[in-house]
Amino acid sequence: MKSAVETLSPTRAKLTVEVPFEELKPSLDAAYQKIAKQINVPGFRRGKVPPQVIDRQVGRGVVLDEAVNEVLPKAYVEALQENNLTPLAQPEIEVTKFEDNESLEFTAEVDIKPEIELPAYDGLEASVDDLAVTDEDVATQVDALRERFGTLIDVERPAQDGDFVVIDLVATKDGETVEGAEIAGFSYKVGNGGMIDGLDEVLVGTAAGEDKTFTTQLVSGDLVGQDVEVAVKVTQVQEQELPELDDEFAQEASEFDTLDELRADVRERLTRGKRLEQAAAARDAVLEALLEKVEIPLPESMVTEELNARRANLEQQLQFAGMTLEKYLEDEKQTQEEFEADLERRVRDAVAAQFLLDEIADKEEMGVDQGELTQHMIRRAQQSGQDPQEFVNHMFEHNHVPELVQEIRRGKALQLLVEGATVKDAAGNVIELKNLQADGSIGEPADETAVETADEVADEAEAAEETEAPAEA
Template identity: 30%
Template sequence: MQVSVETTSGLGRRMKVQIPAEQVDRQVDSKLRQLSRTVRMDGFRPGKVPLSVVRKRYGSQVRQETAAELITQTYEQALQQENLRPAGEPDIEQTRNEAGAGLEYVATFEVFPDIEIPALDDLAIERPLCEIGEQDIDAMVEKLRRQRMTWQEVDRPAAEGDRVVIDFEGHIDGEPFSGNKASQVPLELGSGAMIPGFEQQLIGVGKGDEKTIEVTFPEDYGSAEVAGKTAQFAIRVDSVAEPVLPELDDDFARSFGVGDGGLAALREEVRRNMSRELEAAVKSRLKKQVFEAMLERAQIEVPAAFIESEVEGLIKKSGASADADIDRSRFEQEARDRVVLGLLVSEIIKQNQLTVDPDRVRRTIEDMAQSYENPQEVVQWYYSNQDMLAGVQTLVMEEIVVEWVTAQAQVEDKPQSFEELMKSVSA
């Protein structure tokens, strides 16, 4: 077997493989002889068909089958011989397959790029430094109170924080527009649920009031029909209600599943949950900084096949159907970033022989399970579902890589409140 390789582009390769005629013809003859023992043809007894007749009838078909088998066998051998790692499936073309002339084919493909881990010792990383204080727990308990908030109708003008139930109908230059009217709409004043200026003009209205207000839709509003335009809304107020928060007592604690210990036990449970959120938020901030820095410093030529495969995955994740007319270009940058990160992370793992500790995987799953009613069932479910378990193993390995990068970098602890940290992570 003779193999020659030509570079067609940065990662593109054109590999020509030539298999001697003796090897091909010998394999073809062997197959034809086997076929002659079993083939049935009119005018001949089974097993008595002359080889020349079988060759004339089936020779071309057997040669093509033999070529396909030899290509499958020799392609991997040729790659190993030339020390090539293809990125994706090859495009294979037979260029010669004749008796006495041997078999020749050309495989065109991209190869894996050489991965060089960028220098990271001068990388500056800010690590959030945060402690959960009593005031943070107070704020979280207050949020829980608002989750149990009820509304009580009042006979007074509406104030900010009240809820009004309204019917409305809007027009622009006297003409209706899509979604211009609705009935029995509950609206908490000051929530920002409506476009700017809408809620503010309802402060002071009472039950049964009718009022016309004027507001301008933002220029970047989701509907081009109304974006940047001024509308008049005729509004009728059906009711005004004020919020009623539950008392902070043992009954309130029990409503969140806390049995013994009352409010003090609830606060302790809140602290534990916030601690888990804090740990996850710090990891998220570090991971974001590390991965962004790796992307910025990476100098990697990415195989087009990898990007195309990742684009397909992103389109599927977006919920679009496979045959939908999708602008694929809007997914390409994210796809490229994901591929580059994947290649860098894999190289860091390989060069530093990083491994996943099964105990750490279990601790991670147990932490994730704590937010469920029956944590042990959740843990068992993860370990009975190999796809979900593999996902956690990947998550843990990424954390290990981030820790490795952080150890090389210049890390500065930055004091931050719990609320600030949570907002920055969710932004």
């Protein structure tokens, strides 16, 4: 077999492949055997029909087509290997020449992994914001804990912002009740938002036993974006009474004896969470610093695929939250054009980062052992709320394991970058990253296997964005 490659662009190549007819012989034999098992010819047992009889019965052309269909994928893969090309998508294959007893010629156009000239990546420098936990941050967390131990008391006055009300609600369109838009005895905190536009404004000033009607638009269902009439009746108004902030509250709400100890623990928890967020920011800043040093051509098909995937994921999340894209953009104070531009920028950076980290992992000859793969799959299963065994089975059955292995290698490459970088906060202090633990504390790991990858630390940072209050005693 002979092959030649033509570079169409830094991310796309065209292979021209020639397979001599004698190299098709094994595929021809296999084609005859396959067809022999599929046809019935009087005087011959199934599977024992001679080739010349098959030629007369079904035609030589059918056999040749079968042989070509078998040999094409093998020849294509062999041509890729001969020319050291890494495909990124399915190829566009065209048979340009083939006749009986003559060589097979075909072309294959495919997106390929671009060649990257790695810049020096040891000793990168980056900066992040200062780690700051204010008294206000601590007070907010303590107040949230107080609300968990608050009691609701009925009041004989109109509802105010922050009150809890028990309501009956029904939405109608042209006099007909909207399916799924009718509730009774529902407890709702006035001012919480996220339920029906206009509800909070109507509830403020409404007393128990009163009815109100207003017009709004639904954000989900068959009538999304259409005006509906909403009738709401308040059956109960309750005021939340919070416990006093003292040592007795600390003992009731936590394992601490004093309020000062509780506040100190909240501050430490917030500090660890902020440290994880700072580590995630450092990871991004280091990677961005390296990306600025290199030009990486990107295959547009890969960018488009990732853009579509992220749009679909956002739409699914918004639908689940009962929010339209228009409302989301309004809350984010973005226009559609700004949203699309920002999304494309982030996608291009993400794709470029993948190529860059893959190249570093290859250069450093980073491998993945079975223990690392198993741990990674369990963590992914936990993040997605799936049963670990079912997740593992799915990954193997659908051949996703190579993708997971590549994720781990990228994580190791990123960890190498971060640990070799100098990251400072706005005040000029060097940020400790190498020995950052999963809970946000700083310590010496027992061994190398105890050190999490940069991606794992980033996952912990996302979980720590809203630090939980101390557990009840």
